[in-house]
Amino acid sequence: MRLYDYGPSQNCFKVRLLAAHLGLKLDIVPVSIFKGEAVSPAFLAKNPMGGVPVLETDSGECLAESNAILTFLAEGTRYLPPGGIERAQVLRWLMFEQRYMQTSISRLRYWTMTIKLDHFARDVPTARALGNRALDVLDGELGKRPFIAGDRYTIADISIFPYAHVAGDADFDLAARKQLGPWFDRVRRQPGFAGEVIPYSADPYSAQALPFAV
Numbered sequence: 450m451r452l453y454d455y456g457p458s459q460n461c462f463k464v465r466l467l468a469a470h471l472g473l474k475l476d477i478v479p480v481s482i483f484k485g486e487a488v489s490p491a492f493l494a495k496n497p498m499g500g501v502p503v504l505e506t507d508s509g510e511c512l513a514e515s516n517a518i519l520t521f522l523a524e525g526t527r528y529l530p531p532g533g534i535e536r537a538q539v540l541r542w543l544m545f546e547q548r549y550m551q552t553s554i555s556r557l558r559y560w561t562m563t564i565k566l567d568h569f570a571r572d573v574p575t576a577r578a579l580g581n582r583a584l585d586v587l588d589g590e591l592g593k594r595p596f597i598a599g600d601r602y603t604i605a606d607i608s609i610f611p612y613a614h615v616a617g618d619a620d621f622d623l624a625a626r627k628q629l630g631p632w633f634d635r636v637r638r639q640p641g642f643a644g645e646v647i648p649y650s651a652d653p654y655s656a657q658a659l660p661f662a663v
């Protein structure tokens with residue numbers, strides 16, 4: 450299988466992390482999103498929204514959306530319960546990640562690290578308030594159980610860890626959330642964990658605007 454990938458993307462990191470846990474070899478195809486490669490006609494045929502990650506199966510089927518890819522790859526493994534309330538709780542946290550973290554921590558970190566905060570100044574207070582609320586909720590929930598969705602490490606943790614553990618890059622106060630550091634350590638101790646974070650500065654094009662200017 451192929452992963453259309455952008456190194457500094459934490460959404461792509463989610464998929465690389467699960468693949469590392471599974472010992473699954475993915476053919477990595479780098480996509481230069483700031484050069485517009487994710488909105489070329491050929492790429493839009495793979496993902497009409499024009500972003501990464503995209504997984505391409507051996508039969509040529511394409512799947513976009515990081516959490517959908519996690520769900521597909523984790524099916525039948527220890528990282529996704531087979532059904533019932535346990536599985537629904539995992540899906541709940543995948544949706545939490547998209548609704549409350551992508552729109553806040555992820556955006557603020559991207560704006561901060563690529564020097565675009567001024568351009569998006571009007572959106573910063575809302576994103577910061579929502580990001581703080583999301584981190585407070587995670588901190589509270591992780592005080593009740595060892596992993597996000599229950600007693601076991603699942604793709605809920607694999608989805609939320611990538612942006613949560615780098616929230617400090619966007620000036621969120623991680624030290625004040627006492628449950629988060631120990632959870633980061635529990636995640637890092639999982640078999641096969643691979644945690645390389647590639648900074649935006651590794652990409653000389655990252656200071657440019659994205660094609661859809663988000």
Ligand SMILES: N[C@@H](CCC(=O)N[C@@H](CS)C(=O)NCC(=O)O)C(=O)O
Pocket residue numbers: 455458459460461482487498499500501502513514515516547551659660661
């Ligand atoms: N909801 C999507 C978000 C994907 C996304 O925002 N990808 C970014 C990189 S982190 C991207 O490719 N942006 C390029 C663009 O939108 O043109 C997911 O979870 O996969």
